[in-house]
Amino acid sequence: MKYEAPVGKTIFDDAKIVGKSTRRIDGPLKTSGMAPYAxxxxxxxxxxxxxxxxxxxxxxxxxxxxxxxxxxxxxxxxxxxxxxxxxxxxxxxxxxxxxxxxxxxxxxxxxxxxxxxxxxxxxxxxxxxxxxxxxxxxGEYSLSRTVEQAASDTSKIVSENVVRNGDFESAFAAAAVQIDQTYTTPDESxxxxxxxxxxxxxxxxxxxxxxxxxxxxxxxxxxxxxxxxxxxxxxxxxxxxxxxxxxxxxxxxxxxxxxxxxxxxxxxxxxxxxxxxxxxxATHRHATIQRVRIGADKNGKIAAIAHECWSGNLTGGMDENGAAQTRALYAGPDNLTASYLTELDLPEANAMRAPGEAPGHLAIEVAMDELAEQLGMDPIELRILNEPETLPSNPSIKFSDRHLVECLRVGAESFGWANRKSRPGTVREGRWMVGMGVAAGYRGALIMKSGARVSIDARGKISVETDMTDIGTGSYTIIAQTAAECMGVALEDVSVDLGDSRSPVSAGSGGQWGAASSTAGVYAACVELRRMVTEKFGYDPETASFADGMVRDANVVRALSEAGPLSAEDTMTYGDFQKEYDMGTYASHFAEVAVDAYTGEVRIRRMLAVCDAGRILNPLTARSQVIGAMVMAAGAALTEELAVDKRFGFFVNHDMAGYEVPVHADIGQQSVIFLDTLDGVIAPLKAKGVGELGICGPGAAIANAIYNATGVRVRDYPITVDKLIAEMPDVA
Amino acid sequence: MSDWNLSVTRRGLLTSSAAVLSIAPAIRARAASQSSAGATTLPVTFEVNGQERMLRLDPRTTLLDALREHLKLTGTKKGCDHGQCGACTVIVNGERINSCLSLAVQHAGDQVTTIEGLGTPDDLHPLQEAFIEHDGYQCGYCTPGQICSAVAMLGEIERGIPSHVTGDLSKAVSATNMEVRERMSGNICRCGAYSNIAAAIADVAEG
CATH class of the missing domain: 3.30.365.10 (Aldehyde oxidase/xanthine dehydrogenase, molybdopterin binding domain)
Incomplete structure (x- = not known):
């Protein structure tokens, strides 16, 4: 099946199973230790x-x-x-x-x-x-050195990805208010x-x-x-x-x-x-050096914005494009976004959850906070003022469905943003300095062709086979939900077989495309299976309905089981019409932190994400994706760093004690709000991914909250105690 | 149960280790002349999930590998094999331990409870049920360790054992959110399900 144009009303708009919070169907196996890993x-x-x-x-x-x-x-x-x-x-x-x-x-x-x-x-x-x-x-193991060399020797840049719209340099020079800051993010595992x-x-x-x-x-x-x-x-x-x-x-x-x-x-x-x-x-996320320049007028309207990102990799490797989200986030007629790659002899850097965008937000969303402060503006109002009509890096491209402003407004209301003191370092609770921060989030909504085989057996049970994987994302459950909805059976009557290369080729799990893509493939196979059932029954495929394990057409009803055994296979592919759109997912992220005035220890008290990602197929598991991504973002902001031995060229802290990911005690209260949106451009289920959206922004919200709490701006991630405490105000 | 195991003293073990070192070439030569599998093994008997199990093991075998590779109880996970992640947590004589950090032959006579012993898909333990309800997992790999750890951890609170965050040592300890998070911090969940795990544990702790 080919998706050729944005869809109108579908069976999913009156869904009984898709879109409802549903416990994982693989839950009993996982919690009892019976799920077989490799x-x-x-x-x-x-x-x-x-x-x-x-x-x-x-x-x-x-x-x-x-x-x-x-x-x-x-x-x-x-x-x-x-x-x-x-x-x-x-x-x-x-x-x-x-x-x-x-x-x-x-x-x-x-x-x-x-x-x-x-x-x-x-x-x-x-x-x-x-x-x-x-x-x-x-060997060469220092990104800062290769980037320094590249400033005078352009041959050190082995690949570049530069997008320009208008004349950034002139517009920036003419801007009344300017931000020009450099941020660094470390290698991550x-x-x-x-x-x-x-x-x-x-x-x-x-x-x-x-x-x-x-x-x-x-x-x-x-x-x-x-x-x-x-x-x-x-x-x-x-x-x-x-x-x-x-x-x-x-x-x-x-x-x-x-x-x-x-x-x-x-x-x-x-x-x-x-x-x-x-x-x-194995692979890791590249370290980056990112320079952000923003020029605005005195009212906060952005005239010029540039985000440039440098990373390093082995010969033939790819870059970490930290500027990716900046192509879509804020209006600014004259803009420049660029990713430059240099060569290093460290292990191979490659995709890690929201490649590019995850570290990119740690720069651009802090730069926006710095701009807001320089303007004396509320950082949320600054973002809303600069909401673009079309894609800033290419204004002929429309947004498929975008509600970033609503994310910010709903989040501000829910989080109690009005209670934030804009002057940093002014809220004190005993030994704790308390602050709030906000960031916007953008992550591209990718969609990939995906196939599945759906079968009915003689008992009317449905089975789905696809080489799609479930990496904790909840694929088993949303695929079962989709098949149950399409075939008109209960969730318990669907079995799902994943991850076997003997099954039809799917989108797989990556780039937060899995949910939208794999369910579209299952839908395509179900449409074909429904057609085969109606043909077998002599029903009109246009008017027949599938519900409660029965198939109805006009005055006739037959049990779905009578059609079995029957099997259909199809793959969902996509037409060129999608090229006219920027398909994205959007979020606002909020954080409240407390920083120990004596030690500089940071405690995350509360986090909130408000997500605009189309139809949420299973709010229970989608929420888990988002809170999990917020945890990983907290790690990126506060603790995670592969320490490079620049003499011998390796990551020193190569175990789970030395490479510090967040643990239970690090994470406070987490909330997620999903806006009820539908994106008909992307796929028939009108759903987009959330698993990477969740890591795009929370780290910057934490960094901004630390600044709000202490007045200290650390631009070299992770924000560890040693970097923070030197700048902290005197305690006495 | 093996009497041999019980008669081993630390001093004796050290002495015999030294002896093994000095005759290592001889052992290698003999092993090479035997079957390719010629490993030195020791007998050990312990109870796993209420059943007595007798094994002959290479003394280097961890409790974790004895469970996973020899008893085929793969619910207990290997995440790091260094006691850094908690995925291998099992309950031994009522205490939670990282099973990767102890050798199986140290456990003669012990009672070991693994995730398989807590409940099955048809008969789930209340915590397993709560993890499903609260979506207290994603990939599921740390989950058995989290659940075993949580079962024993609630027992520690019930016995009044304080933690780093216990405010008042003169009062009874209760399963507050912070107490639970502190005490569960040896069990890493890279998927970041911590909030949901805390909710699941709170459900069971509150009864």
Whole structure:
């Protein structure tokens, strides 16, 4: 089915199941420990043995020698796969650095060997017996240095993405009020709870990978390319993922090594990447340096706005475009948004939840707060005053459906914004300095083609099969809701099978496109199945209705079960009409913090997000997506930073104690309000994603609240005590 | 239960470890001449979810891997294997522990409760039910650890054990929001379901 034009009224506008808060259908399995994650498939491939990964101890250079003898003769060892003995593997479009390195090493903890043994303990012990020597090269590990060099040597910029509208420089120079500030954000880690894990088994030339992957079709294509085999001979199965956040968009070396090791050992092999390897072996979010310049008149009307972002990556890698949201957020006829990429020899940087926009908001939304203060204006009124009619970076593009102003107004009312004191450092409760902050949020609403197969059995039960994944987002439940609604059955009568590459190719989970895209694919398959049912019954497909397990047409009624078994498959695709629109999701984010006047410790007391993201398919799970994103944003604002060793080129704090993500005690009261909006441009369900919208803005709201509480503006994230306390007012 | 286990003293273990080190090449040679699986194993017996289980384990096997790999009780999760994330939390003799931080052979005679022992999809524990109702999870990977931790944590409050945030040590401790959040902070949820987890625990704590 092709979506060719914005839709009018649909069955979802009178929905009984879609749009209603619904408990996860996978909840009983997850809470009882029965949901099978990748490493836990004792039910498949008998005779599984264990693989253990060895990572490079240098960041750049080559392996001089590897002594494998001791490892090979260690108890229980079945095979040792080493970089020095393995022909180079194929590459894929989905990875920048080779997943299995050697002899050249392109980043720290790049995999260089894998030991397979009967038990995990034996594999681990034997891996420690491999002796590797290296020829280490010097590398470039400092983003601030490459950016400094790029100022005079443009060859240091390896790619750029620049969008201009009008003449920013002249308009900025002429502006009565100017902001020109630079913000820095650190490298961050996805740090999902389940490390990368795969069980691989061969049957002849056919390979099955039980793995943890967000994008099944991409993963299958990548494995085919890396192993130089037809993708038809590869099956991926990933029904449950212990989180991904972009880190599992791509297959990682656990899958590659499990496949190689299973072949070498002649046994199914299971590998879970050791937690300590994940930070340097796999991808991370790029650090950024962002310069924001805003020129406004004395009333706060923005005339010129520029947001430029610098990041670094391995040769051939992509950038972190922190300026992305600034193309859509505020009116300003003369604008410039740009992302510049330099080269670093750190591990590969790649997509993490709201790539670009998540760190981008930490700059632009603080700059707006700084502008408001300079103008003596309320920061909400400043934003409302500069609400654009069309896309500021390309005024010929319309917004599909945008209610950012309403988000700000509803949020202000609900949060009690009127009680905020605009002069910083004026609210004191005992030892605590208290402040409030606000930020706007924008994240693109992407939509991807997505397929599904929907079947009715002889009992009238519905089953849905699609290679869509549920990474905690609630895909199982919204897909079941969609199928139940379309086929007129109860939610309990729908079963959902996800993550298997034998099923139709879906949009997968990424870029907050999953919910809108995958449900549209299920809808397309259901429309086809309904047509087949009416044809079988001799009903008019235009007038037949499906409800309560029955199919009605004029005066005739038959049970849906009478049509089974019957199966339909379809894929939803999209027409070019969407190019006329900027499809986005919008939010206002609020935070109240208390800062210890003596120690500089920041406590988040309250957070609120007001979201405009089209139809909310399942308010219960959508709210969870948003509060979870707010937690991750709190981490980005206050604690999360991969510390770079700039001498040897690696992330030092590569474990869950050193890389500090928020814990229970860090998070106060959280509220979410969904505006009841519908976006008919994006897809038939009129829904958009929220999972990344939720991380776009809360960090800036926290930073602005800290400023409001203390009068200290820290522009170098995370806002840790050491940076804050030096500037804090005297206590006495 | 193995008498051998009980007779091991710390001093004895250290001495024998040193001995093992000095004869390591000999052991390797022997292992290599045996079957490829020739691992040294020790017997251990403990109770898991009310059932006595006897295992012969490589002494390096953690309680976590004994549960996941040997007893195939995969509800207990491996998140970090370093005691940093809490995903592997189980209840041993009524106390919550990180099962990745203790060796299985240390648990001879112990009573271990895992998520599978708390409830099943058809017969859920009240906390499992509350997690579903409040959506106290997303990816679900930290969830068994959160639930096991919460069950034991409520027991700690009931026994009057204070925490870092307990205001008045002379009064009975109660399961306030801050007490619960403080005490649950060893269980990381990267999906960020903390508010919903707190709501689920509050439901059960209030009865």
């Amino acid at each position: 490493y836990e498939r004792h039910d498949v491939a008998s005779g599984q043995v264990y693989g253990y990964i060895v990572g490079s101890a240098i960041a750049k250079g080559r392996i001089a020698s590897m002594d494998l003898e001791e490892a090979r003769s260690a108890p229980g060892v079945l095979a040792v796969i080493a970089a020095t003995e393995t022909d180079p593997l194929g590459s894929s479009n989905f990875n920048t650095a080779p997943l299995f390195g050697g002899p050249e090493i392109t980043h720290y903890h790049q995999a260089i060997a894998c030991v397979v043994a009967e038990t995990f303990e034996q594999a681990r012990a034997a891996a420690a017996l491999i002796r590797t020597t290296y020829d280490r090269d010097e 996805h740090a999902m709870m389940e490390p990368f894990a795969t069980i691989a088994a061969w049957e002849g030339d056919k390979l099955t990978l039980w793995t943890s992957n967000q994008m099944i079709a991409w993963g299958r294509a990548a494995m085919a390319s890396i192993l130089r085999m037809p993708k038809e001979n590869i099956r991926l199965d990933s029904p449950y993922l212990g989180g991904g956040f972009g880190g599992k968009l791509w297959v990682r070396v656990d899958a590659v090594l499990a496949a190689l090791a299973a072949k070498a050992a002649g046994r199914p092999v299971k590998i879970m990447m050791q937690r300590a390897l994940t930070y340097n072996n």
